[in-house]
Amino acid sequence: xxxxxxxxxxxxxxxxxxTIGLALFFPILWTFLTSFKTEGEAIxxxxxxxxxxWTLENYVEVQARSNYLKYFSxxxxxxxxxxxxxxxxxxxAAWAMAFSPTKRTKEILLWMLSTKMLPAVGVxxxxxxxxxxxxxxxxRIGLVGVLTMxxxxxxxxMLYTYFRxxxxxxxxxxxxxxxxxxxxxVYVLTPMxxxxxxxxxxxNIILAWNEAFWTLNLTASSAAPLTAFxxxxxxxxxxxxxxxxxxxxxxxxxxxxxxxxSQRQLIRGLTFGAVK
Amino acid sequence: MKLKSVLxxxxxxxxxxxxxxxxxxxxxxxxxxxxxxxxxxSDHFTEKHPDIDLDWVTLEENxxxxxxxxxxxxxxxQYDIMTIGAYETPIWAEQDWxxxxxxxxEDYDVDDLLPAVRDALxxxxxxxxxxxxxxxxxxxxxxxxxxxxxxxxxxxxxxSFIADAARQITDKxxxxxGICLRGKAGWGENMAFVTALANSMGARWxxxxxxxxxxxxxxxxxxxxxxxxxxxxxxxGASSNxxxxxxxxxxxxxxxxxxxxxxxxxxxxxxDESTVADSVGFAQFPTHQDLDNHGNWLWVWSLAIxxxxxxxxxxxxxxxxxTSKEYTELVASEEGWANVPPGTRTxxxxxxxxxxxxxxxDETLEAMNAANTTNSSVQEVPxxxxxxVAIPEFQGIGTAVGQQFSAALAGQVSVDQALQSAQQLxxxxxxxxxxxx
Numbered sequence: 001x002x003x004x005x006x007x008x009x010x011x012x013x014x015x016x017x018x019t020i021g022l023a024l025f026f027p028i029l030w031t032f033l034t035s036f037k038t039e040g041e042a043i044x045x046x047x048x049x050x051x052x053x054w055t056l057e058n059y060v061e062v063q064a065r066s067n068y069l070k071y072f073s074x075x076x077x078x079x080x081x082x083x084x085x086x087x088x089x090x091x092x093a094a095w096a097m098a099f100s101p102t103k104r105t106k107e108i109l110l111w112m113l114s115t116k117m118l119p120a121v122g123v124x125x126x127x128x129x130x131x132x133x134x135x136x137x138x139x140r141i142g143l144v145g146v147l148t149m150x151x152x153x154x155x156x157x158m159l160y161t162y163f164r165x166x167x168x169x170x171x172x173x174x175x176x177x178x179x180x181x182x183x184x185x186v187y188v189l190t191p192m193x194x195x196x197x198x199x200x201x202x203x204n205i206i207l208a209w210n211e212a213f214w215t216l217n218l219t220a221s222s223a224a225p226l227t228a229f230x231x232x233x234x235x236x237x238x239x240x241x242x243x244x245x246x247x248x249x250x251x252x253x254x255x256x257x258x259x260x261x262s263q264r265q266l267i268r269g270l271t272f273g274a275v276k
Numbered sequence: 277m278k279l280k281s282v283l284x285x286x287x288x289x290x291x292x293x294x295x296x297x298x299x300x301x302x303x304x305x306x307x308x309x310x311x312x313x314x315x316x317x318s319d320h321f322t323e324k325h326p327d328i329d330l331d332w333v334t335l336e337e338n339x340x341x342x343x344x345x346x347x348x349x350x351x352x353x354q355y356d357i358m359t360i361g362a363y364e365t366p367i368w369a370e371q372d373w374x375x376x377x378x379x380x381x382e383d384y385d386v387d388d389l390l391p392a393v394r395d396a397l398x399x400x401x402x403x404x405x406x407x408x409x410x411x412x413x414x415x416x417x418x419x420x421x422x423x424x425x426x427x428x429x430x431x432x433x434x435x436s437f438i439a440d441a442a443r444q445i446t447d448k449x450x451x452x453x454g455i456c457l458r459g460k461a462g463w464g465e466n467m468a469f470v471t472a473l474a475n476s477m478g479a480r481w482x483x484x485x486x487x488x489x490x491x492x493x494x495x496x497x498x499x500x501x502x503x504x505x506x507x508x509x510x511x512x513g514a515s516s517n518x519x520x521x522x523x524x525x526x527x528x529x530x531x532x533x534x535x536x537x538x539x540x541x542x543x544x545x546x547x548d549e550s551t552v553a554d555s556v557g558f559a560q561f562p563t564h565q566d567l568d569n570h571g572n573w574l575w576v577w578s579l580a581i582x583x584x585x586x587x588x589x590x591x592x593x594x595x596x597x598x599t600s601k602e603y604t605e606l607v608a609s610e611e612g613w614a615n616v617p618p619g620t621r622t623x624x625x626x627x628x629x630x631x632x633x634x635x636x637x638d639e640t641l642e643a644m645n646a647a648n649t650t651n652s653s654v655q656e657v658p659x660x661x662x663x664x665v666a667i668p669e670f671q672g673i674g675t676a677v678g679q680q681f682s683a684a685l686a687g688q689v690s691v692d693q694a695l696q697s698a699q700q701l702x703x704x705x706x707x708x709x710x711x712x713x
Contacts, residue, residue: 040549043524065312065334124346132352216339217346220302220354221331234336235307236464237519237539239549 028252034245035059042241058246066229068250075225075254077140078215079208082147083201086155089148091197094159095185099168109160112153120150120213131218138220146218147208154207155200162196163189198265202258209255226251299590300329304344305359306337308577310409310617313607314598320606321597328590337464348373351584356591360405362396362576362649366666369404375581375588377403380596388601388621392647393576396660405578406599409539410619412643413472413561413573413663414636416526416544417533420555421445421452432560432570435477435501438533442509445532454509456531457502460518461682463674468663469535470681471674472571474498477564480653481665481702486711488702490677490695500691503684515686527551535561537575538643541636542614558639560646569654572662574647576620619644673705 034042036054062068097105127146128137136142166189174188190197212227219228230251233244259266305311315332322330333355335343344358348368360368368374380386386394389407397405415438417429425445430437442454458469471481479494489495506514509532511525519536523543526534527550534540547553561571579598581591597603601623607616613633616624618640624630625641634640652662659665664674677698684694706712 043528045528065315125350128346128350128352132350137352137354216335217343220304221333224333228333228335231336231339232307232334235309235520236337237523237537238309238543239520239523240307 028256031245031248031252034242035249037242037245039239039242042245043239058242059250061243062233062246062250066232066247068229071224071226071229071251072254074140074223075209075227075251078143078147078223078225079205081140081144082151082208083204085144085148086152086204087197087201090152090155090159090200091185091190093156094163095189097156097160098163098166099171109157112156116153124217127214128217137218138223140223143215143218143223143225146214147211150211150214151204151207155204158200158203159193159196162193162200165196166192195265195268198262199268202262202266206255206259298327298329299587300331301356301587301591301594302331302333302354303357303359303579303594304333304335304340304355306340306577307334309615311359311577313611313615314408314603314617317603317606317610318598321594324597325590325593328593330594348582348584351582353582353584353586355582356585356587357594358580358582359408359577360580361578362574363661363664363666363670365397365405365578365580366399366660367668368580369399369402373583374404375583375585375591377406377581377592377595380406380592383602384596384600385623388623390620390622390641390644392574392644392649393620396574396576396649397578405576405580406595407576407578407620408599409617410574410576410644411537411539412575412619412640412647413469413536413571414538414541414639414643415533415535415559415561416540417557417559418445418529418531418552418555419557420552421532422557429557429559433562435473435562435564438535438562439501439505439509442505442533446509451530452532453511453525453530454532455505456511456517456522456525456534457506457514458518458522458536459506459510459514459682459685460516460521461675461678462518463664463671463678465518465678466682466685467674467678468573468575470499470502470678472561472573472663473502475652475662476562476567476569476571477501478567478569478654480655480657482658482706482711484656484658486658486706488699488706490699490702495695496691499681499684499695502681503691506685507687515682537573538619538636538640541640542618542634545635558636560639560643567654570643570646572647572649572652574644574649574662669705669709673702676701676705 033049035058036056037052038055038057041048041052097109131137131142134142136145170192171184171188174184179188210227215225215227216231219225230244230247233240233247305315311334315334318330322328340359341364344355344360345364346352347354348358365374386403390410393407393410394403397403397407415429415433422429422441422445425441427441427444429441438455444454446452446454458466460466474495477494477498479492479498480489483489511517511530517525519540522531522534522536523540525531526544529552534544541558544550544556545553550556561573563570579595581588581595585591599620601621604616604621604624608629613627613630616630618624618634618637625637631637647662649662650660651657659667664670680689680694680697683689684691689697703712
């Protein structure tokens, strides 16, 4: 009897999970399908899910009009660059807060998070002027800097949470054995916190990849990433859904594939320390 | 020593290399068919001007507006040519943010520009942006549905005729709606139409002392007429519909009439995109009773040069080419007369080949000529602009008022409540901006 209830619950859970999963995935699937339709079919009502004349013309048009590889390489450089710089700053910062907390540590953490509460557009003009004067407008290095700052609070918070799960005694033991601070972080702390660091890194890459405010406002042509590539295909007058879908599919495909292959690490990292 | 020699050598090479390089113009533009065509054909320009390279930045309209406004206001210098509209041009020119477009060449023929377009892009008689394509508003209607209903569309109908006809041809069971109008909130969306409608009904945004006028009888009549008509004869969910949504509805045969930008005429008559391409007629923007005032809608996508650009001469050369008669002929030879950017030059509307290829050309020209951006209402106004008010505060105010009217259309608030809120918020913003005490 107990087994029957358990099986039913399992079925219900499975169905609910699949329903939520499919609902979340549906917009991506719809975008993917629309990218193979003509503009006329893309707006047809009722819409056709699978039975339409599949065409690659949107991808051909997008390739002809835009240099996808330029946008793609900019996205890679900006996302990976800001993640590396962010981790270099955040690992020591999170270490200090997790293992040498002061009376003000919690306030500092909250203050760091509070910077995320300000709408980005509120600081657009000052940042724009700083970038203009520093000659950083439309430069990848400028975007790496600004995205590092934008995502830093989240990285520090995530790493702080992971580091708190690591017993301080292990680090003390390393210190007793004569490990310097750098060696303690590199050889003792980092290997133990690797799942957490990996998931933080992946999440930060995804956040930086999808960031569409600063990347659109601080670039023109040289440093424009895939967000600008997508923005080029929305039109105020005329049909554009199919071409926009093709551009969107090309833009999200790399990060989707990366997320697919690293989902185990992501889940492991995100649930690290959740169950004791 | 070796490193120093290398660096010294490099420092001599850099200027030499720069001198040999072509000048690169960065052009910010929108993703409209005509603009994309210009990008494709720009090789013809660079072939003639090997010393100039072109770098294109194409963005969605709202992103583009935010992007170029930030850049020009801060003298960021990211762009050498910007695609801007009739709204920005006078405001930016008065701020000295734009380079005057004199000296575009002897054969540019600036007098050939349509007078309404030239006025909209000039300040004190000086042209600050060159028109690439222009549009006004007109009625697009289904001739087959009108025929079935025994109706005949006049060349210049009144609003009462439009309302009666819309209600008569509405067949909600078969998803045919008498009229499709913009309802999506935004200064360039529903407020473009509602302002044009209100202008034609004798309303105005501000009196000569800049006092908002939403508490006037004219505004009440206009907004009540709009909401009642859409409730009776409009499509469901109209408060979410903008240009593209209505285009889709019309092209799929669900609208009996659509009153919107003249540029839509080429889309709805294109058999590749439209299921009703062979049964579309055109008429002028309606008037109200005995008031002789059409909607006065005028929009021009134009090319301008930021005053901070260091490449003004090269930018002028490109603009002169892209907005010239020569470019028009190039498009015609490469892609046919129907694809020529409309609404900028008088000579285009005297060209028999164009008139033959574009059955909506006469109505477009008539609509453009009917636009009066210096006095859009029958009452006296202190501002310029047709479907907008050319003051910097209008983007914010127009969108906030648009949200009120969109809510009234959705039935969330009454027309009176929407007008009252519009009056209050406009008064507040105009007071804050120092127009009124």
